[in-house]
Amino acid sequence: MDPNTGMLIIDKPQGITSHGVVSRVRKWFGTRKVGHAGTLDPMATGVLVLGLGRGTKLLTYLVGAHKTYTATIRLGSSTPTDDADSAPDAFAAPAALAALTAERIGAGAAELTGDIEQVPSEVSAIKVDGRRSYARVRAGEDVELRARPVTVSAFDVHAVRPGEEHWDVDVEVTCSSGTYIRALARDLGRALDVHGHLTALRRTRVGAFGLADAIALPEDPATASAPELLPLAAVAARVLPVAALTPNEATALMQGKFVDLPEAPPAPGGRWAGIADGELIAILERRGGRYKSATGIAIPGPGAR
Known part of the structure; x- marks a missing residue:
């Protein structure tokens, strides 16, 4: 997996825009593919959730969080x-x-x-x-x-x-x-x-993520070591109910096929995190009693369409 795929929770400092945080994180990790889940004003501080690489696909499911x-x-x-x-x-x-x-x-x-x-x-x-x-x-x-x-x-x-x-x-x-x-x-x-x-504003929580999950943003990313990113499977499991997948089910979903998941837990929001062997394969939705990938996360293998 791309080492620059994952999630990052930043404690945004005062005086920088959310776009400025994204720009600094791009330099920190040496990648262009960075996005955030919900803007904070320059005056505000606190929790800013970022996705890197394929983690940007997961941001859609975090933007609407309380x-x-x-x-x-x-x-x-x-x-x-x-x-x-x-x-x-x-x-x-x-x-x-x-x-x-x-x-x-x-x-x-x-x-x-x-x-x-x-x-x-x-x-x-x-x-x-x-x-x-x-x-x-x-x-x-x-x-x-x-x-x-x-x-x-x-x-x-x-x-x-x-x-x-x-x-x-x-x-x-x-x-x-x-x-x-x-x-x-x-x-x-x-x-x-x-x-x-x-006169002051600090965001202390975005959905399942609080200040305890956040790290400081370096002033100069070029001189700071990049931290480990949160794995997508771990993040998705805190946001959505988990549907455990077998390797064959994971392959079928990555190929755009429907699968039967009788053991899938209830999902009030109609979405599941499809996880196989510790990897987030896709965000799933149910159609006609069967399950299909709504947002593919893992890279499809041979034969995918």
């Missing part, structure tokens, strides 16, 4: 980007700030929990008529994004630090893919009539 973040929300002002990457441009009235309480903040967070409709931040990568929203905003255009359904499973307030000009609120959020924590900060501030923006 994510957990710790964050600090500043109540009392808002910014054009809804975070600390731009200067505050609107401020709370002193009376409104004086009326804040920890109980009101907690109630406001509770109102933003569950299945909600969220308008993403205008300075985001969402495309509007073929162009990124942030590019339109920076060009001086007015952008109006539509609300999208997202799920905020938890929006827990851990600490509240009152001040004369602002209140800082430490929170932990678990949410569906596509949720903007910046937008939660903005919307909490609006609901409390004091404005709000994000």
